[in-house]
Amino acid sequence: MSTPLGKAKDEAVQAASAAKEQRQREGEGSLVRVVDLVAGYVPGVDILNGCDLHCAEGELVGIIGPNGAGKSTLLKSLFGLVDVRSGMVTLKGQDITGKKAHELVAQGVGFVPQTNNVFPRLSIEENLQMGLFRDPKRYAERFDYVAQLFPALAARRKQRAGSLSGGERQMVAMGRALMPGPSVLLLDEPSAGLSPALQDEVFLRCRQINATGVSIIMVEQNARRCLQICDRGYVLDQGRNAYTASGKDLMNDPKVIELYLGTLAKA
Ligand SMILES: Nc1ncnc2c1ncn2[C@@H]1O[C@H](COP(=O)(O)OP(=O)(O)O)[C@@H](O)[C@H]1O
Numbered sequence: 001m002s003t004p005l006g007k008a009k010d011e012a013v014q015a016a017s018a019a020k021e022q023r024q025r026e027g028e029g030s031l032v033r034v035v036d037l038v039a040g041y042v043p044g045v046d047i048l049n050g051c052d053l054h055c056a057e058g059e060l061v062g063i064i065g066p067n068g069a070g071k072s073t074l075l076k077s078l079f080g081l082v083d084v085r086s087g088m089v090t091l092k093g094q095d096i097t098g099k100k101a102h103e104l105v106a107q108g109v110g111f112v113p114q115t116n117n118v119f120p121r122l123s124i125e126e127n128l129q130m131g132l133f134r135d136p137k138r139y140a141e142r143f144d145y146v147a148q149l150f151p152a153l154a155a156r157r158k159q160r161a162g163s164l165s166g167g168e169r170q171m172v173a174m175g176r177a178l179m180p181g182p183s184v185l186l187l188d189e190p191s192a193g194l195s196p197a198l199q200d201e202v203f204l205r206c207r208q209i210n211a212t213g214v215s216i217i218m219v220e221q222n223a224r225r226c227l228q229i230c231d232r233g234y235v236l237d238q239g240r241n242a243y244t245a246s247g248k249d250l251m252n253d254p255k256v257i258e259l260y261l262g263t264l265a266k267a
């Protein structure tokens, strides 16, 4: 015989499993899908506590959130650089959870880490070649594509990457990740440390790259600018999704403004 308490418990269990099913359906058919991801570095310490995310073909998705929220960890777990403990990552419907970075590059994922993202002693050209070392025959064709996006790189192809400015290095890093022709590009804080004018340029380039058909998942500390250019945004907080909506809706959401955008939002 079921007691009122037992009934309430059953209902709670049912509601939880319905919510889980709903979450597992979210983003079905997307290019990239992350479901209920738990991941971390040190055994016993989870940094991501059940993250969900999806990126449709051709979409530009932004991830914002406070320092230490797990944004970089999320990107790194998509690229096989962090221990995934449970949950799932799929690419074009295929399970890629825990696959290694080189396999992911071959499957069409590009990743630009926030720091140390170029080989400083190599020239621009050699950096771009490193991006395509598995398939050098396509170099000329891929170089043309990257040169169109970043004409300044092509003009200075012999220059050592270490002698470039921060903004130029960021272009080299993006160019290198684009060399294999990824279907999705993961960018970790591409505008960090750049002057406002160069930040604008980076965001513009992201839009241009996206317009050539490359989907983008971008983490940004420049939250307002990121929400302005992205199709959809995620606010990550303490390893969990806090808010998800179109970039515009997030930017105008009073709660998001109060908690994550601060007074800058009114600027
Ligand atoms: N290599 C690492 N080893 C152990 N802990 C790490 C490592 N990298 C990041 N963390 C921890 O994971 C948490 C989230 O970091 P991170 O993903 O870099 O945050 P965000 O990019 O949102 O600022 C932080 O508490 C950070 O200290």
Ligand SMILES: [Mg+2]
Residues within 6 Å of the ligand: 071, 072, 073, 114
């Ligand atoms: Mg980070």
